Amino acid sequence: MIRLILAAAVMALAPAAHAADQRQMDENKKAVIEFYDAAINQKNFDAAAKFLGPRYTQHNPRAADGPEGLKAFLAFLREKVPDYHSDIKRVFTDGDYVILHVHNIPAPGNRGNAIVDIFKLESGKIVEHWDVRQEIPEQPANSNTMF
Amino acid sequence: MIRLILAAAVMALAPAAHAADQRQMDENKKAVIEFYDAAINQKNFDAAAKFLGPRYTQHNPRAADGPEGLKAFLAFLREKVPDYHSDIKRVFTDGDYVILHVHNIPAPGNRGNAIVDIFKLESGKIVEHWDVRQEIPEQPANSNTMF
Numbered sequence: 001m002i003r004l005i006l007a008a009a010v011m012a013l014a015p016a017a018h019a020a021d022q023r024q025m026d027e028n029k030k031a032v033i034e035f036y037d038a039a040i041n042q043k044n045f046d047a048a049a050k051f052l053g054p055r056y057t058q059h060n061p062r063a064a065d066g067p068e069g070l071k072a073f074l075a076f077l078r079e080k081v082p083d084y085h086s087d088i089k090r091v092f093t094d095g096d097y098v099i100l101h102v103h104n105i106p107a108p109g110n111r112g113n114a115i116v117d118i119f120k121l122e123s124g125k126i127v128e129h130w131d132v133r134q135e136i137p138e139q140p141a142n143s144n145t146m147f
Numbered sequence: 148m149i150r151l152i153l154a155a156a157v158m159a160l161a162p163a164a165h166a167a168d169q170r171q172m173d174e175n176k177k178a179v180i181e182f183y184d185a186a187i188n189q190k191n192f193d194a195a196a197k198f199l200g201p202r203y204t205q206h207n208p209r210a211a212d213g214p215e216g217l218k219a220f221l222a223f224l225r226e227k228v229p230d231y232h233s234d235i236k237r238v239f240t241d242g243d244y245v246i247l248h249v250h251n252i253p254a255p256g257n258r259g260n261a262i263v264d265i266f267k268l269e270s271g272k273i274v275e276h277w278d279v280r281q282e283i284p285e286q287p288a289n290s291n292t293m294f
Contacts, residue, residue: 018165059294061287069289090265092241099239099246101265101277114279116263118237118248130248130293132261132279140208142216146277147206 025093028121032098033088035126036117040104041085043078045071053125060131081106086115089147096120103147104133111136114146172240175268179245180235182273183264187251188232190225192218200272207278228253233262236294243267250294251280258283261293 031051038047049067058065063073077084083105090101098119105112113133120128136146178198185194196214205212210220224231230252237248245266252259260280267275283293 057291058289059291061284061289061293063288065289065291090244092239092244092246094239094241094246097237097239099241099263101279114277116246116265116279118263130261132248132263132281132293134279134281137208141210142205142208142212144204144206144212146208146279 024124025095027124028096028098029091029093031121031124032100032119032126033091035119036086036088036100036102039070039074040077043074043082043084045074048074051126053122053127055127057128059129083107096122101147111138171271172242174271175243175245176238176240178268178271179247179266179273180238182266183233183235183247183249186217186221187224190221190229190231192221195221198273200269200274202274204275206276230254243269248294258285 035048035051038044038051042048048070052067052070056065056067056070058069060073063069084107086102086104088100088102092099092101098121100115100117100119102115102117103112104115113135115131115133118130119126134146140146182195182198185191185198189195195217199214199217203212203214203217205216207220210216231254233249233251235247235249239246239248245268247262247264247266249262249264250259251262260282262278262280265277266273281293287293
């Protein structure tokens with residue numbers, strides 16, 4: 001009987017470990033969504049910066065590396081395309097990563113871009129970013145939209 | 148005592164359910180990697196088609212909808228850019244989705260494109276595809292590469 005209880009107790013440890021992973025992944029997702037809104041839609045570097053970790057390794061080829069690169073990029077958006085904004089269509093998480101599939105509209109009336117952003121987090125803070133961006137064509141080969 | 152055993156047994160059900168999800172996610176990941184190699188690198192529609200479900204909803208704006216659209220797209224690649232290939236840099240899974248971050252080289256000597264592909268699976272078969280594609284620029288604003 002004791003053996004059975006022990007076996008059941010050991011099996012019961014697994015969901016606890018997984019629950020911790022899932023909780024961190026849910027927190028990462030929430031942090032990235034808030035960061036994204038502060039950065040891209042509000043273009044507010046100070047609000048966005050609180051989600052960053054001790055580094056911000058930038059792979060977007062249009063932005064300089066680090067938090068200073070992000071700051072300059074947001075200042076550029078604010079000045080040149082003040083209505084630039086993105087709507088998050090899908091959010092995925094896997095381990096330390098959060099992936100966003102977004103519809104970006106640089107200016108009113110523009111068909112915009114499809115973008116996928118990939119963020120890596122450490123201890124709940126964003127430390128690295130990749131993205132890929134494609135203009136939505138006027139005449140696509142199918143009617144399913146890019147989203 | 149019986150109550151304790153029951154409680155432990157109920158807790159122990161959780162990892163079994165999760166293990167099933169994780170197993171399906173691992174199988175989805177494997178299916179997408181094999182599909183991607185068959186389709187994009189081998190350009191072999193018949194080898195790729197066995198990974199498709201009862202539909203293949205296409206969101207890539209350069210490809211027609213459905214399995215026939217994929218077939219035509221692969222025939223186009225085979226004829227126009229026979230050396231077109233992609234190296235998978237990262238693979239993510241979340242629920243029914245598998246996401247690939249790839250370096251695509253259309254032809255030898257070309258810097259190529261960064262692409263993110265998103266696949267949705269049902270019962271282990273691919274039923275929907277989105278992607279976003281960006282040319283790797285000659286002079287990026289940072290030295291971290293797009294990967």
